[in-house]
Amino acid sequence: MHTHFRLVTLTALLTSLSVYAEQSPVNIHLEVGGGSGLDRAVPVTGAGLKVDTTLLKFLGPIAPQVEMFGLSTFNNFTGYLDQGAAFGLGLGARLRLFNDEKGYYFNPGAKGRSGNFWGNWYFDAHFAWSFAKDPRELGPGFDVGTGYSFSLVEALHLGPFVTFRLMGPHQVIMAGLAVTIGAPDTIPAETDWDNDGVFGETDKCPDTAGPKESNGCPADDKDKDGTPDKTDKCVEVAGPKENSGCPWGDKDSDGLLDNEDKCVDQAGPKENGGCPWGDKDADGLLDNADKCPDQAGPKENDGCPDTDKDGDGVVDRLDACLEVAGEKDNKGCPYPDTDGDGVNDRVDNCVKDPGPASNQGCPEKVKQLVVITREKLVIKDKVYFDLNKATLQARSNALLDQIAAILKDHTEIKMLQVEGHTDNTGVAEKNLTLSQDRANSVKAYLVKKGVEDARVKAIGFGQTKPADTNDTPVGRDNNRRVEFNILDQ
DSSP states (O other): OHHHHHHHHHHHHHHHHTSOOSOSSEEEEEEEEEEEESSSOOEEEEEEEEEEEOOOGGGTTEEEEEEEEEEEEOGGGTTSHHHHEEEEEEEEEEEEEEOSSTTSSBOOOOOSSSOOTTOEEEEEEEEEEEEOSSTTTSEEEEEEEEEEEEEEETTEEEEEEEEEEEETTEEEEEEEEEEEEEESOOOOTTOOTTOSSOOGGGOSSTTSOOOGGGTTSOOOOTTOSSSOTTTOSOTTSOOOGGGTTOOOOOTTOSSSOTTTOSOTTSOOOGGGTTOOOOOTTOSSSOTTTOSSTTSOOOGGGTTSOOOOTTOSSSOTTTOSOTTSOOBGGGTTBOOOOTTOSSSOGGGOSSTTSOOOGGGTTSOTTSOOOEEEOSSEEEESSOOOBOTTSOOBOGGGHHHHHHHHHHHHHOTTOOEEEEEEEOOSOSOHHHHHHHHHHHHHHHHHHHHHTTOOGGGEEEEEEETSSOSSOSSSHHHHHHHSEEEEEEEEO
16 A cells, blocks of 8 residues: 555656756756766766757757867876866757657657656757867867756756767767756746646636636636736726726826826826927927927027028028128128238238238238237247247347237237247256246247237246157257247137
């Protein structure tokens, strides 16, 4: 009697253990074992990690698989497998041979929760590459193996395996134990434990029969809204299935029910789907008041971009000369050309005397050494001083005279900063003092020539702002300079 009872119990246990075969979308296999080399009788231990997928249903019982493995020998056999160890990668497939669920080559046909006690038989094969310090030692190869596993719990399998592995010149046979984990945990799509015609994970009550309309659950429906009481969050009040059997509410109290409200947590007008008005173009005007919601524009233009009729970069709203292209710093109007030489007054060194643009608008009899830009007066020559002194040399007079004349004609230049610079020869503090003294000398000269003192600022930077390298004579000469920067116009 007791023997019969134990036999029945064992049979039931084995039967229940094999219910779940490797049907998860991804199956991860960890193999640990030992064996021997066949080309040389050397004890070998190792482990492998295999990952396959059952998502490619058209392959039937074949699951594409990748593997990583590592092998080692005992210390007294370090001359085998390249100093006693090897590892590698493989690409192949698992052929799932025997189980009572769909997706296996041999299928006895028993379906349902009871399963069968035979477990899961499989066959693996891979093309592999074994890595070693010496590239001649291992290299390309293959492996084949077979195993048998039983389900311990849902999506967890355990069983023995045997593998033959060819790695370069070596042949190894191993046996051991394999553990498989299915991820994510799934119920096979063909399973119908309660025989209610609702299969797999679609059946929300897998142990209790129920109609398809209630996802396989008993159809107790107190409020008669079509949602079974088991899943109905509002058993006493009828409501749609898509809201778990509860009537739609108005969470943000904006007059639109939540199923029609595009912004359930924010109140908004009906004409905007229950959402507050936004500012799509981020121009500071809400879309309902913005005549151009997809294009940024100022409020003064109802949120639409400003136009620029004459294409001068100054929008019509701010352009004082709509029909004629001009300069931004002149309110969109062109600068005048007082002497009619084709060079506008802003960049004309000689505003009242005509001359070609190649000579900065001045008569060619006097070569111009200064070019007016928006940021600075660019000089074509240097300001010369006596060696290590702030004394101006006479050969600088022509250049400085032109700068003085330009400042007197161009009153729009409110402040000119005269900057003194040195190379890095000598002591930095002395260089700073020398550069300041030289900038002061230039300012004094310009003031003497009739330029207002308040319009000229002198500052020395010493060796702190090199324009060129200090490693060559030419570079150091370029660093010993005076610059004329326009601070305000």
